[in-house]
Structure formats: structure tokens, C-alpha cells
Amino acid sequence: MQSPFPIPTFALECKTFAKDSFGASFTHPFVLALAKGTLDPKVFRFYQIQDAKYLESFSDACAILSTKVSDPDDKLWLIDAARMALVVEGQLHIGYGKTLGYDANTIANTEPTPNNWAYQNHMVATVMKGSVLEGFCAIAPCPWLYIELGQHLLQEMGSIPQDHPYASWLNMYSDPGFNEYMTHLLARVQKYADLADETSKARAKMVFQQSCNYEWMFWEQAWTNQNWPSR
Incomplete structure (x- = not known):
């Protein structure tokens, strides 16, 4: 589908570089079952709780990145992005929590899966140790993929029935x-x-691709009910 928002040159290079990784999420069985409404509620509950844990680190990554930029507009945008991850998407978790039987305490007491931990650490470590460009490329795939995927599914479905379990x-x-x-x-x-050299841009593309891989792995950890080995 045609992108619903403009994609600047370097962002398009990143998406093209990570084409297979980015596109893999669109055909993951978790996503297909969610769209059909056949996804097991227990699997969706598992996913939602893990997603809430992930968003805490996404918020951290945005907040940390805000300390590395000097432009006040960029600082404010990143601070707003950090807040939005917890507040706006948090409302979705609260809503499903009422029907699927979990709350803030459940989320707080749940350990992230191995895939979730790896994704969180990838983002935060990149933002702390990498360039500003690498930091933005680490966080970009999550919202980009979800927004493009959501609009793709709507286009495929035509409309979203009010009684759809994941409406x-x-x-x-x-x-x-x-x-x-x-x-x-x-x-x-x-x-x-535009401010980076070719070496930095090459690293940023790799970071972007890694985040796309982790997005696929995030669906997978919920689909397979991933857990840590028994202690």
C-alpha cells in the first residue's frame, strides 16, 4: 500500500534496507489471527502485558534521547513522545485489562520475556551509546510499523466491525x-x-533493521508464549 505519510529520503533508505524484516510482521500468524478476530484472548492478554512493559523502555529511550539533542523543538517532541507512549497507549491496556483480567499491578509484577528484554535493551543501549541518528532509527520502527500495519489491515478489511474482539x-x-x-x-x-557521515548512516540503517527484527520477535514471543527456562 502507498504510505499514508511522507517518507523522506533516508527513512526510505532504511525501510528499503530492512525490507524483509519490516514486511515480515505483516504476515506473522499473530497479526493475521488478530485481524480475523480468531486470536486466542489468552495470547492477546500475554501480548498486551508484555507490550505495556516494552512501552516503559520506549518511553525511557525517548526521554534519554531528548537529553542528547540541542534543538528545543526536538527536545519537546521527544518528551511528548515519551509521555504519549505511556498515556495514550496505556489507555488501550487499561481498557483490555478490564475484560482480560489484568491491571497495573499485574503489569508491574510481570517479567519481560527474553525477546522483550532484548528489544528494550537494544533501544536503550543504542540511544545511550550511539549517535542521535542511531537513536531515532532505534525507536522509529515501532510506531512506523504499527501505524502502517493498522492502516493496511483496515484497507484489507474494508471496515472494522463493532463486535470485533480487537476493534x-x-x-x-x-x-x-x-x-x-x-x-x-x-x-x-x-x-x-543530513548531519551524519556515511559510516554513521550505515550504522543507523543496521539499528533500524535490528528494531524491525525485534518487532517480528515481539509477535513471536506472544504467539509462542515465550518464557524463561525453569530456574
Whole structure:
């Protein structure tokens, strides 16, 4: 499908570089079952709780990255992004928690899966140790993939039935209101790419691809009920 938001040159290079990794999420059995409404509620519950844990680190990554940029507009955007990850998407978790039987205490007391821990550490370590461009490329695939995936599923389905068990999830990520968010995010990716040398840009593409791989692994950890080996 045609992108619902403009994709600047370097962001397009990143997506092209990570094409297989980015596209793999669209055909993961978790995603297909979610769209059909046949996904086991227990699997979705597992995913939602792990997603809430992940978003805490996504928020941390945005907040840390805000300390590495000097432009006040970029600082404010990243601080808002950190807040949005916890507040806006947190409302989705609260809503499903009421029907699937979990709350803030459940989330707080749940250990992230190995895949989830790896993704969180990848983002935070990249933001702390890498360049600003690498930091933006570490966080970009999560919202980019979800927004593009949500709008792709809406296009495939035609409309989202009100009685669909995952209507709230589908409605959130197919909302065109997120297109503005992505426009601003990818504009900043381009801004810092324009300031970077070729070596830094090559590293940033690798970081972007790794985040795309972790996105696929995130569906997988929920689909397979991943856990740590017995202690």
C-alpha cells in the first residue's frame, strides 16, 4: 500500500534496507489471527502485558534521547513522545485489562520475556551509546510499523466491525491521526541523517533493521508464549 505519510529520503533508505524484516510482521500468524478476530484472548492478554512493559523502555529511550539533542523543538517532541507512549497507549491496556483480567499491578509484577528484554535493551543501549541518528532509527520502527500495519489491515478489511474482539486495537493503529506523528518523527530522522557521515548512516540503517527484527520477535514471543527456562 502507498504510505499514508511522507517518507523522506533516508527513512526510505532504511525501510528499503530492512525490507524483509519490516514486511515480515505483516504476515506473522499473530497479526493475521488478530485481524480475523480468531486470536486466542489468552495470547492477546500475554501480548498486551508484555507490550505495556516494552512501552516503559520506549518511553525511557525517548526521554534519554531528548537529553542528547540541542534543538528545543526536538527536545519537546521527544518528551511528548515519551509521555504519549505511556498515556495514550496505556489507555488501550487499561481498557483490555478490564475484560482480560489484568491491571497495573499485574503489569508491574510481570517479567519481560527474553525477546522483550532484548528489544528494550537494544533501544536503550543504542540511544545511550550511539549517535542521535542511531537513536531515532532505534525507536522509529515501532510506531512506523504499527501505524502502517493498522492502516493496511483496515484497507484489507474494508471496515472494522463493532463486535470485533480487537476493534479497539485495530481502530487505534488505523487512526490517520497518527500520520502527523510519523511525519514529524521521520522528518527528524532525515534532519540528523543530513548531519551524519556515511559510516554513521550505515550504522543507523543496521539499528533500524535490528528494531524491525525485534518487532517480528515481539509477535513471536506472544504467539509462542515465550518464557524463561525453569530456574
